[in-house]
Amino acid sequence: MEHPYLFFVKLFEIIGLGDFAHHYPHVIYSWVVMAILIGFGFFAAKVVTLVPSKGQNVFEILISGLEEFAVGMTGEEGRWLTPLIATIFIYIATCNLLGLIPGFFPPTANLNTTASCALTVVVFTHIIGIKYHGAGYIKHFLGPVWWMVPIIFPIELIGHLARLLSLSFRLFGNMMGHELVLMILFGLAGAFFAPLPIMALGIFVALVQAFVFFLLSVMYFQSAMEHAH
Amino acid sequence: MEATALSFFIACVTAAGFGIAIAAFGCGIGQGIGLRSAVEGIARNPESSGKVTVTLLIGLAMIESLCIYALVVALILIYAHPQAGAIAELLSH
Numbered sequence: 630m631e632h633p634y635l636f637f638v639k640l641f642e643i644i645g646l647g648d649f650a651h652h653y654p655h656v657i658y659s660w661v662v663m664a665i666l667i668g669f670g671f672f673a674a675k676v677v678t679l680v681p682s683k684g685q686n687v688f689e690i691l692i693s694g695l696e697e698f699a700v701g702m703t704g705e706e707g708r709w710l711t712p713l714i715a716t717i718f719i720y721i722a723t724c725n726l727l728g729l730i731p732g733f734f735p736p737t738a739n740l741n742t743t744a745s746c747a748l749t750v751v752v753f754t755h756i757i758g759i760k761y762h763g764a765g766y767i768k769h770f771l772g773p774v775w776w777m778v779p780i781i782f783p784i785e786l787i788g789h790l791a792r793l794l795s796l797s798f799r800l801f802g803n804m805m806g807h808e809l810v811l812m813i814l815f816g817l818a819g820a821f822f823a824p825l826p827i828m829a830l831g832i833f834v835a836l837v838q839a840f841v842f843f844l845l846s847v848m849y850f851q852s853a854m855e856h857a858h
Numbered sequence: 859m860e861a862t863a864l865s866f867f868i869a870c871v872t873a874a875g876f877g878i879a880i881a882a883f884g885c886g887i888g889q890g891i892g893l894r895s896a897v898e899g900i901a902r903n904p905e906s907s908g909k910v911t912v913t914l915l916i917g918l919a920m921i922e923s924l925c926i927y928a929l930v931v932a933l934i935l936i937y938a939h940p941q942a943g944a945i946a947e948l949l950s951h
Contacts (some may be wrong), residue, residue, distance in 0.1 A: 797921065802926030805933070841919040 633812065636732040637661060662723050662736060664828035691719070695843070701853040710850055713753065716841040717746060725804060725835030728826055738804040740797065748798035750846045751789065758853040769853070796845060803838050807831050863944035870939045874932035881928030888921045 637657050641650035650657055673688045695718055696711045703710070721737060728735030736742040757767040773779030807827070814824040896914035900907045 636920050795927075798930055799926055802923070802930045806926065806929055809933075829932040837915060841916060841923075846914060 633734070634732060634784075635734050654734045655736040655742050658727060658734050659724065659736040659742060661733075662720065662727060666719065666723060699847045702847050703854060707847075707850065707854065710757075711848075713720055713749075714843055714846050714850075717750070718839055721746060721842055722836060722839035723801065725839055726832070727830055728804065728808065729835070734803050735808070737800055737806045740801045743800040743804075744793075744797040746800070746842070747793050750796060750849060751793045754849045754853045755790075757850055761854050766853075792849060796842060800838055800842055803834055807834060860944065860948055864943040864948065866941045867939070867945050870935045874935040877935070878925075878928055878932040880923045885921055885925035888916050888924075892917050893919065 635654055635658075638647075638650040639649060652782050666741070671685055672693060673684055676682070677685060692715055694709075695715045699714055700708050724735055724737045724742065726735075727733050728738060737746075755766075758769060762768070770782055770785040771778050772785070789792060807830075811831075812825050814827060817823065894912065896910050896917075899910045
Protein backbone atom coordinates (compact mmCIF):
# COMPACT_ATOMS: atom_id res chain seq x y z
CA MET A 630 0.00 0.00 0.00
CA GLU A 631 1.74 3.14 -1.08
CA HIS A 632 1.07 6.25 0.96
CA PRO A 633 -1.27 8.75 -0.65
CA TYR A 634 -0.36 12.39 -1.09
CA LEU A 635 -2.03 14.49 1.61
CA PHE A 636 -2.03 18.28 1.40
CA PHE A 637 -2.11 19.17 5.06
CA VAL A 638 0.51 16.60 5.91
CA LYS A 639 2.82 18.25 3.37
CA LEU A 640 1.94 21.61 4.91
CA PHE A 641 2.95 20.38 8.33
CA GLU A 642 6.15 19.00 6.86
CA ILE A 643 7.04 22.46 5.63
CA ILE A 644 6.65 23.97 9.08
CA GLY A 645 8.72 21.18 10.56
CA LEU A 646 6.20 18.89 12.27
CA GLY A 647 6.40 16.26 9.53
CA ASP A 648 6.90 13.32 11.87
CA PHE A 649 3.76 14.09 13.88
CA ALA A 650 1.83 14.72 10.67
CA HIS A 651 2.77 11.40 9.11
CA HIS A 652 1.74 9.34 12.08
CA TYR A 653 -1.49 11.16 12.89
CA PRO A 654 -3.13 12.40 9.68
CA HIS A 655 -6.57 11.77 11.19
CA VAL A 656 -5.87 14.28 13.96
CA ILE A 657 -4.78 16.94 11.49
CA TYR A 658 -7.78 16.44 9.24
CA SER A 659 -10.16 16.53 12.18
CA TRP A 660 -8.67 19.95 12.95
CA VAL A 661 -9.45 20.88 9.32
CA VAL A 662 -13.06 19.72 9.79
CA MET A 663 -13.32 21.70 13.04
CA ALA A 664 -12.03 24.82 11.30
CA ILE A 665 -14.53 24.38 8.46
CA LEU A 666 -17.49 23.83 10.79
CA ILE A 667 -16.59 26.67 13.14
CA GLY A 668 -16.10 28.96 10.15
CA PHE A 669 -19.49 28.05 8.68
CA GLY A 670 -21.20 28.40 12.05
CA PHE A 671 -19.61 31.80 12.64
CA PHE A 672 -20.66 33.17 9.29
CA ALA A 673 -24.13 31.67 9.56
CA ALA A 674 -24.83 33.16 12.97
CA LYS A 675 -23.70 36.65 12.09
CA VAL A 676 -26.95 37.99 10.66
CA VAL A 677 -30.02 36.21 11.99
CA THR A 678 -33.25 37.74 10.72
CA LEU A 679 -36.87 36.72 11.11
CA VAL A 680 -37.28 36.30 7.37
CA PRO A 681 -34.26 34.17 6.56
CA SER A 682 -31.77 34.79 3.80
CA LYS A 683 -30.43 31.96 1.66
CA GLY A 684 -27.51 30.91 3.85
CA GLN A 685 -29.52 31.08 7.02
CA ASN A 686 -32.26 29.08 5.31
CA VAL A 687 -29.93 26.18 4.57
CA PHE A 688 -28.81 25.95 8.15
CA GLU A 689 -32.35 26.29 9.46
CA ILE A 690 -33.50 23.42 7.25
CA LEU A 691 -30.61 21.24 8.39
CA ILE A 692 -30.89 21.87 12.09
CA SER A 693 -34.66 21.90 12.32
CA GLY A 694 -34.79 18.72 10.25
CA LEU A 695 -32.44 16.96 12.66
CA GLU A 696 -34.23 18.33 15.70
CA GLU A 697 -37.72 17.40 14.51
CA PHE A 698 -36.55 13.91 13.57
CA ALA A 699 -34.97 13.37 16.98
CA VAL A 700 -37.95 14.80 18.86
CA GLY A 701 -40.24 12.64 16.74
CA MET A 702 -38.45 9.58 18.08
CA THR A 703 -37.86 10.56 21.70
CA GLY A 704 -40.86 12.78 22.41
CA GLU A 705 -40.77 16.41 23.63
CA GLU A 706 -38.52 15.59 26.57
CA GLY A 707 -35.66 14.82 24.22
CA ARG A 708 -35.36 18.33 22.81
CA TRP A 709 -32.39 19.24 24.95
CA LEU A 710 -30.33 16.58 23.23
CA THR A 711 -30.33 18.46 19.93
CA PRO A 712 -26.92 20.16 20.24
CA LEU A 713 -25.15 16.86 20.85
CA ILE A 714 -26.77 14.74 18.18
CA ALA A 715 -26.86 17.51 15.58
CA THR A 716 -23.13 17.95 16.18
CA ILE A 717 -22.60 14.23 15.81
CA PHE A 718 -24.42 14.16 12.48
CA ILE A 719 -22.82 17.30 11.02
CA TYR A 720 -19.33 16.41 12.24
CA ILE A 721 -19.42 12.82 10.95
CA ALA A 722 -21.01 13.85 7.65
CA THR A 723 -18.33 16.51 7.08
CA CYS A 724 -15.55 14.11 8.07
CA ASN A 725 -16.85 11.49 5.65
CA LEU A 726 -17.35 13.90 2.77
CA LEU A 727 -13.86 15.35 3.27
CA GLY A 728 -12.44 12.08 1.97
CA LEU A 729 -13.88 12.70 -1.46
CA ILE A 730 -11.61 15.70 -2.08
CA PRO A 731 -8.36 14.51 -3.69
CA GLY A 732 -5.48 14.98 -1.32
CA PHE A 733 -7.62 14.87 1.83
CA PHE A 734 -7.94 12.00 4.27
CA PRO A 735 -11.24 11.42 6.07
CA PRO A 736 -10.64 11.37 9.82
CA THR A 737 -13.34 8.73 10.21
CA ALA A 738 -11.23 6.28 8.20
CA ASN A 739 -9.24 5.80 11.39
CA LEU A 740 -10.61 3.72 14.25
CA ASN A 741 -9.60 6.34 16.83
CA THR A 742 -12.00 8.99 15.51
CA THR A 743 -14.97 6.66 15.20
CA ALA A 744 -14.30 5.04 18.56
CA SER A 745 -14.23 8.46 20.19
CA CYS A 746 -17.60 9.39 18.68
CA ALA A 747 -19.08 6.03 19.72
CA LEU A 748 -17.65 6.33 23.22
CA THR A 749 -19.24 9.77 23.60
CA VAL A 750 -22.63 8.37 22.63
CA VAL A 751 -22.41 5.32 24.91
CA VAL A 752 -21.25 7.30 27.95
CA PHE A 753 -23.95 9.89 27.33
CA THR A 754 -26.55 7.11 27.23
CA HIS A 755 -25.61 6.18 30.77
CA ILE A 756 -25.57 9.82 31.86
CA ILE A 757 -29.12 10.22 30.52
CA GLY A 758 -30.21 7.03 32.29
CA ILE A 759 -28.84 8.15 35.61
CA LYS A 760 -30.23 11.65 35.17
CA TYR A 761 -33.75 10.43 34.38
CA HIS A 762 -33.98 7.41 36.67
CA GLY A 763 -31.31 7.88 39.33
CA ALA A 764 -30.25 4.63 40.92
CA GLY A 765 -33.27 2.92 39.37
CA TYR A 766 -31.40 2.95 36.05
CA ILE A 767 -30.03 -0.46 37.00
CA LYS A 768 -33.53 -1.86 36.41
CA HIS A 769 -32.95 -1.43 32.68
CA PHE A 770 -30.33 -4.15 32.89
CA LEU A 771 -32.17 -6.59 35.11
CA GLY A 772 -34.85 -8.01 32.88
CA PRO A 773 -38.52 -8.69 33.64
CA VAL A 774 -38.33 -11.20 36.53
CA TRP A 775 -35.91 -11.29 39.48
CA TRP A 776 -34.74 -14.91 39.15
CA MET A 777 -33.43 -14.38 35.61
CA VAL A 778 -31.04 -11.65 36.71
CA PRO A 779 -27.82 -13.78 36.67
CA ILE A 780 -28.50 -14.59 33.02
CA ILE A 781 -29.94 -11.32 31.83
CA PHE A 782 -27.46 -8.94 33.47
CA PRO A 783 -24.30 -10.20 31.67
CA ILE A 784 -26.19 -10.35 28.38
CA GLU A 785 -27.37 -6.75 28.75
CA LEU A 786 -23.87 -5.63 29.71
CA ILE A 787 -22.37 -7.33 26.67
CA GLY A 788 -25.14 -5.82 24.56
CA HIS A 789 -24.12 -2.36 25.71
CA LEU A 790 -20.47 -2.99 24.94
CA ALA A 791 -21.50 -4.37 21.58
CA ARG A 792 -23.20 -1.04 20.84
CA LEU A 793 -19.86 0.70 21.29
CA LEU A 794 -18.09 -1.81 19.05
CA SER A 795 -20.77 -1.84 16.38
CA LEU A 796 -21.05 1.96 16.13
CA SER A 797 -17.33 2.48 15.80
CA PHE A 798 -16.67 -0.46 13.49
CA ARG A 799 -19.57 0.27 11.18
CA LEU A 800 -18.37 3.80 10.47
CA PHE A 801 -14.68 2.85 10.39
CA GLY A 802 -15.26 -0.15 8.13
CA ASN A 803 -17.32 1.83 5.63
CA MET A 804 -14.82 4.67 5.37
CA MET A 805 -11.71 2.48 5.43
CA GLY A 806 -13.20 0.15 2.85
CA HIS A 807 -13.98 3.11 0.61
CA GLU A 808 -10.42 4.42 0.97
CA LEU A 809 -8.92 1.01 0.23
CA VAL A 810 -11.04 0.49 -2.88
CA LEU A 811 -10.06 3.95 -4.11
CA MET A 812 -6.39 3.24 -3.52
CA ILE A 813 -6.53 -0.08 -5.33
CA LEU A 814 -8.43 1.36 -8.28
CA PHE A 815 -5.98 4.24 -8.53
CA GLY A 816 -3.16 1.73 -8.61
CA LEU A 817 -4.87 -0.39 -11.23
CA ALA A 818 -6.44 2.09 -13.65
CA GLY A 819 -6.32 5.60 -12.23
CA ALA A 820 -5.62 7.25 -15.56
CA PHE A 821 -8.90 5.94 -17.01
CA PHE A 822 -11.18 7.55 -14.39
CA ALA A 823 -11.87 4.13 -12.89
CA PRO A 824 -12.33 5.42 -9.31
CA LEU A 825 -15.14 7.81 -10.32
CA PRO A 826 -18.11 5.43 -9.76
CA ILE A 827 -16.66 4.53 -6.38
CA MET A 828 -16.47 8.22 -5.49
CA ALA A 829 -20.10 8.68 -6.51
CA LEU A 830 -20.99 5.76 -4.25
CA GLY A 831 -18.83 7.41 -1.62
CA ILE A 832 -21.02 10.51 -1.44
CA PHE A 833 -24.04 8.31 -0.82
CA VAL A 834 -22.28 6.11 1.73
CA ALA A 835 -20.89 9.13 3.60
CA LEU A 836 -24.31 10.69 4.13
CA VAL A 837 -26.05 7.38 4.87
CA GLN A 838 -23.47 6.35 7.44
CA ALA A 839 -23.64 9.71 9.21
CA PHE A 840 -27.44 9.40 9.27
CA VAL A 841 -27.31 5.83 10.57
CA PHE A 842 -24.93 6.88 13.38
CA PHE A 843 -27.29 9.76 14.24
CA LEU A 844 -30.34 7.49 14.14
CA LEU A 845 -28.77 4.82 16.34
CA SER A 846 -27.62 7.48 18.84
CA VAL A 847 -31.18 8.82 19.07
CA MET A 848 -32.52 5.28 19.53
CA TYR A 849 -30.04 4.54 22.32
CA PHE A 850 -30.88 7.82 24.07
CA GLN A 851 -34.57 7.05 23.76
CA SER A 852 -34.17 3.57 25.24
CA ALA A 853 -32.29 5.07 28.18
CA MET A 854 -34.99 7.67 28.74
CA GLU A 855 -38.01 5.38 28.67
CA HIS A 856 -39.15 3.26 31.61
CA ALA A 857 -37.81 -0.26 31.85
CA HIS A 858 -40.15 -2.87 30.35
CA MET B 859 11.42 -19.08 10.37
CA GLU B 860 10.69 -17.35 7.10
CA ALA B 861 9.04 -20.47 5.71
CA THR B 862 6.63 -20.79 8.63
CA ALA B 863 5.86 -17.06 8.54
CA LEU B 864 5.13 -17.32 4.82
CA SER B 865 2.88 -20.36 5.15
CA PHE B 866 1.05 -18.64 8.03
CA PHE B 867 0.54 -15.63 5.78
CA ILE B 868 -0.74 -17.81 2.95
CA ALA B 869 -3.27 -19.42 5.28
CA CYS B 870 -4.38 -16.00 6.59
CA VAL B 871 -4.86 -14.52 3.15
CA THR B 872 -6.84 -17.56 1.92
CA ALA B 873 -9.08 -17.35 4.97
CA ALA B 874 -9.60 -13.62 4.38
CA GLY B 875 -10.58 -14.21 0.78
CA PHE B 876 -13.15 -16.88 1.61
CA GLY B 877 -14.40 -15.02 4.66
CA ILE B 878 -15.35 -11.83 2.88
CA ALA B 879 -16.82 -13.79 -0.06
CA ILE B 880 -19.19 -15.73 2.21
CA ALA B 881 -20.10 -12.54 4.10
CA ALA B 882 -20.93 -10.74 0.86
CA PHE B 883 -23.06 -13.70 -0.21
CA GLY B 884 -25.15 -13.60 2.96
CA CYS B 885 -25.37 -9.81 2.87
CA GLY B 886 -26.58 -9.86 -0.72
CA ILE B 887 -29.38 -12.30 0.07
CA GLY B 888 -30.43 -10.36 3.17
CA GLN B 889 -30.55 -7.02 1.41
CA GLY B 890 -32.37 -8.56 -1.53
CA ILE B 891 -35.15 -9.86 0.71
CA GLY B 892 -35.45 -6.46 2.39
CA LEU B 893 -35.52 -4.70 -0.95
CA ARG B 894 -38.22 -7.02 -2.26
CA SER B 895 -40.51 -6.18 0.64
CA ALA B 896 -39.85 -2.46 0.23
CA VAL B 897 -40.65 -2.50 -3.48
CA GLU B 898 -43.80 -4.55 -2.86
CA GLY B 899 -44.86 -2.00 -0.25
CA ILE B 900 -44.34 0.88 -2.65
CA ALA B 901 -46.14 -0.95 -5.45
CA ARG B 902 -49.11 -1.58 -3.22
CA ASN B 903 -49.25 1.98 -1.85
CA PRO B 904 -47.29 4.54 -3.90
CA GLU B 905 -48.05 7.38 -1.48
CA SER B 906 -45.94 5.79 1.25
CA SER B 907 -42.86 5.69 -0.96
CA GLY B 908 -41.03 8.41 1.02
CA LYS B 909 -41.29 6.64 4.37
CA VAL B 910 -40.68 3.22 2.86
CA THR B 911 -37.53 4.47 1.11
CA VAL B 912 -36.12 5.96 4.31
CA THR B 913 -36.82 2.77 6.25
CA LEU B 914 -35.34 0.70 3.44
CA LEU B 915 -32.11 2.70 3.43
CA ILE B 916 -31.74 2.42 7.17
CA GLY B 917 -32.33 -1.34 7.03
CA LEU B 918 -29.85 -1.78 4.18
CA ALA B 919 -27.20 0.14 6.13
CA MET B 920 -27.75 -2.12 9.15
CA ILE B 921 -27.39 -5.30 7.08
CA GLU B 922 -24.39 -3.84 5.28
CA SER B 923 -22.67 -3.28 8.59
CA LEU B 924 -22.58 -7.05 9.21
CA CYS B 925 -20.61 -7.46 5.98
CA ILE B 926 -18.38 -4.60 7.09
CA TYR B 927 -17.53 -6.46 10.32
CA ALA B 928 -16.41 -9.41 8.19
CA LEU B 929 -14.41 -7.01 6.02
CA VAL B 930 -12.64 -5.63 9.09
CA VAL B 931 -11.74 -9.17 10.18
CA ALA B 932 -10.42 -9.88 6.68
CA LEU B 933 -8.33 -6.70 6.78
CA ILE B 934 -6.94 -7.70 10.16
CA LEU B 935 -6.02 -11.10 8.68
CA ILE B 936 -4.21 -9.55 5.74
CA TYR B 937 -2.47 -6.63 7.42
CA ALA B 938 -2.31 -7.14 11.17
CA HIS B 939 -1.78 -10.86 11.80
CA PRO B 940 0.91 -11.96 14.28
CA GLN B 941 3.56 -12.56 11.63
CA ALA B 942 3.06 -9.16 10.01
CA GLY B 943 6.53 -7.92 10.96
CA ALA B 944 8.28 -10.95 9.49
CA ILE B 945 6.24 -10.73 6.28
CA ALA B 946 6.99 -7.02 5.95
CA GLU B 947 10.74 -7.71 6.05
CA LEU B 948 10.34 -10.59 3.67
CA LEU B 949 8.56 -8.48 1.06
CA SER B 950 10.70 -5.39 1.40
CA HIS B 951 14.16 -6.64 0.34
